[in-house]
Amino acid sequence: MSGPEDTDLPGGWEAAAAEYVLGLLPEDELRAFESQLVQDQALQQDVEAWEAYFAAFTDDIEEVAPPPQILRRTEAQLFGKPRAPLWQQILPYFLGAVAAAAIAWMAMFGGLLQSSDEPDLWADLETPSRGLVMLAHYAPDSQTFMVRRDAGDYPADRSFEIWLIADPESPPVSIGLVDREQLTEIPVSDEIAAQLPGATVAISEEPLGGSPTGVATGPVLSLGQLEPREEL
Amino acid sequence: MIADPGPGPAQQLQSRAEAEALFGCMAELPPERAEMVRRAYLEGATYNELSDATGVKLNTVRTWLRRSLMQLRECLSR
Numbered sequence: 001m002s003g004p005e006d007t008d009l010p011g012g013w014e015a016a017a018a019e020y021v022l023g024l025l026p027e028d029e030l031r032a033f034e035s036q037l038v039q040d041q042a043l044q045q046d047v048e049a050w051e052a053y054f055a056a057f058t059d060d061i062e063e064v065a066p067p068p069q070i071l072r073r074t075e076a077q078l079f080g081k082p083r084a085p086l087w088q089q090i091l092p093y094f095l096g097a098v099a100a101a102a103i104a105w106m107a108m109f110g111g112l113l114q115s116s117d118e119p120d121l122w123a124d125l126e127t128p129s130r131g132l133v134m135l136a137h138y139a140p141d142s143q144t145f146m147v148r149r150d151a152g153d154y155p156a157d158r159s160f161e162i163w164l165i166a167d168p169e170s171p172p173v174s175i176g177l178v179d180r181e182q183l184t185e186i187p188v189s190d191e192i193a194a195q196l197p198g199a200t201v202a203i204s205e206e207p208l209g210g211s212p213t214g215v216a217t218g219p220v221l222s223l224g225q226l227e228p229r230e231e232l
Numbered sequence: 233m234i235a236d237p238g239p240g241p242a243q244q245l246q247s248r249a250e251a252e253a254l255f256g257c258m259a260e261l262p263p264e265r266a267e268m269v270r271r272a273y274l275e276g277a278t279y280n281e282l283s284d285a286t287g288v289k290l291n292t293v294r295t296w297l298r299r300s301l302m303q304l305r306e307c308l309s310r
Binding site: 010024026049053055057 | 305
């Protein structure tokens with residue numbers, strides 16, 4: 001016989017049989033023991049006897065699950081290494097669920113799903129005597145008020161100011177100045193945004209930098225009512 | 233087929249005898265070595281863990297335990 005008897009450990013194969021049943025054999029010796037076991041009938045009887053005796057340890061315990069060393073040995077043979085704890089196994093699924101919930105939340109509250117609720121609003125603002133053609137456009141998605149100047153000159157020493165006239169009784173409220181570039185984009189407050197549907201917008205000509213008093217001081221160039229449109 | 237009918241009366245009697253023999257022979261071992269055998273079986277303790285728990289070198293633990301197992305075997309075969 002070779003194996004455990006080659007070492008100075010006491011007991012030889014017979015002690016190894018008990019270690020085997022206890023799950024104490026080191027990995028390398030385990031393989032040597034099992035190849036000996038298949039051809040050594042006396043060793044098989046030893047293993048069976050140890051299993052029967054050690055089973056008495058669990059007689060008092062109402063337990064169906066195998067003792068841990070059997071489970072570990074079986075899993076080592078099946079999977080090659082100890083299994084990861086349960087939380088590590090389910091972690092990827094958990095993270096996926098969290099990501100999905102986060103995306104759903106952002107879609108709900110980030111405005112992605114709002115677009116169909118509130119229509120865009122448009123108003124033509126034209127001043128034929130000055131050759132000015134402007135288009136006002138409010139986009140609820142981004143809560144941005146835009147004015148596109150399609151034709152006409154912007155006087156270098158004057159400013160065009162945009163006014164919101166929510167109803168005939170209310171004084172006009174300034175939304176901002178028309179930019180000297182072709183496209184003006186002005187983010188508006190919640191308060192103004194709420195008044196925009198159906199409101200009138202006006203463009204007035206003001207001193208450079210806009211009205212100094214907070215109310216329109218110069219001539220009104222054009223008026224238009226903000227309304228949804230079928231197409232641009 | 234009925235799954236897992238459990239041990240019959242004869243098997244239970246034999247288990248009873250094996251249990252008495254095991255506990256009787258375990259009582260003959262030095263208590264700390266009997267505890268190692270018990271922990272290895274019931275808790276799946278490894279030589280490393282037994283060595284850490286007792287503060288005894290791994291090779292020494294293994295030598296002790298194998299001698300104890302041989303002593304146990306000799307007692308059980310009486």
